[in-house]
Amino acid sequence: MYLTMNRFKVKLGSEEAFETVWKSRDSHLKEVPGFMEFHLMKGPQNEEAGYRLYASHTMWESEEAFLGWTKSEAFRKAHAGARSSADIYMGPPELEIFDSIQSVR
Template identity: 50%
Template sequence: MFVAMNRFHIVPGHEEAFENIWKGRESSLAEMPGFQSFHLLRGDTNTEEGYTLFASHTIWASKDDFVAWTKSENFRQAHKNAGDNRGIYLGPPKFEGFTAVVGA
């Protein structure tokens, strides 16, 4: 199993707009071999540093399946409008990938 996460720092006050972007997205993830699940997670607002933390979280059967997604036309289509809402982001997302070692 491979877990792919992108962490986003969102300008406080723009959380609902960010969530609506994701809720309104057309997704073809379910069509991709090895895709298992997706979640958008909302963390706390860090008032000292001025952002609200979000993470997109996908689970794949393997890292190879995830890499194939990132090279697919489905991926390009899903991210074609990624720059349209730059004002709500404090920088680009930070990717983190994990291979499962132990699981239930």
């Protein structure tokens, strides 16, 4: 399993707009070979810094499947409107990638 995670710092007061963008978009993930699961997670609020943390987790069968996604037409379609909501973020997302070394079910 291969996990990719984007961490988003969303400006306080923009949480509803952020969630609406994500819930209403068509990610096209289901049409990509090797896609397993997607989760959008809501994290803690940082009053001092003025943001709420969110993370998107996407599970893939392999690194190759993820890389295929990033080069696909589905990826371009899913990210087509990303710049139109850039004002709700405190900077670009931070991508983190993890390769599974143990699984317990």
